[in-house]
Amino acid sequence: MRAPVTALAIIAVTTAAAAAQAAGYLSAPEARRVFFGIDMRGTHQPSGAAWRECVTPDGKTSYWHAAAYDEGRLTIRQDGALCFSYASSGYRDSACWKVKRVNPTNYRFESVDGDEGVFLTTRTQPAQSCPGRDTPIS
Numbered sequence: 001m002r003a004p005v006t007a008l009a010i011i012a013v014t015t016a017a018a019a020a021q022a023a024g025y026l027s028a029p030e031a032r033r034v035f036f037g038i039d040m041r042g043t044h045q046p047s048g049a050a051w052r053e054c055v056t057p058d059g060k061t062s063y064w065h066a067a068a069y070d071e072g073r074l075t076i077r078q079d080g081a082l083c084f085s086y087a088s089s090g091y092r093d094s095a096c097w098k099v100k101r102v103n104p105t106n107y108r109f110e111s112v113d114g115d116e117g118v119f120l121t122t123r124t125q126p127a128q129s130c131p132g133r134d135t136p137i138s
Helices: 002-022 028-035
Strands: 038-045 050-055 060-065 068-076 082-086 094-103 106-111 118-126
Touching: 028 068, 060 082, 094 118
Parallel strands: none
Antiparallel strands: 038 050, 038 118, 050 060, 060 068, 068 082, 082 094, 094 106, 106 118
């Protein structure tokens, strides 16, 4: 009985990944290639608040949103969704986002878990390390 269940799980993951790509979302391999080792800045819609998130090549993050700062971790699900968890929650909670490429260097983050608005990048650059808490987000 284990083999059919395993086969069904593989089919489900493959189907979900295919559906995500058909909708224009990044696949898991693409997301891993792009988002491990990136420093992103942008705006949250509809609030217009500025944000910045830097992700090291090993998935540790520094996150600035409005006047708040947090450190976190990035994981990428098999369907390509990016999931962020933060020290402020003891890494218990995570927020997952489907990502679409807007242009060659910018992205649109859409919540998987509910309507929390949309995060748009306005600037991205490669990063081997991330700056500390007192770094401005602009």
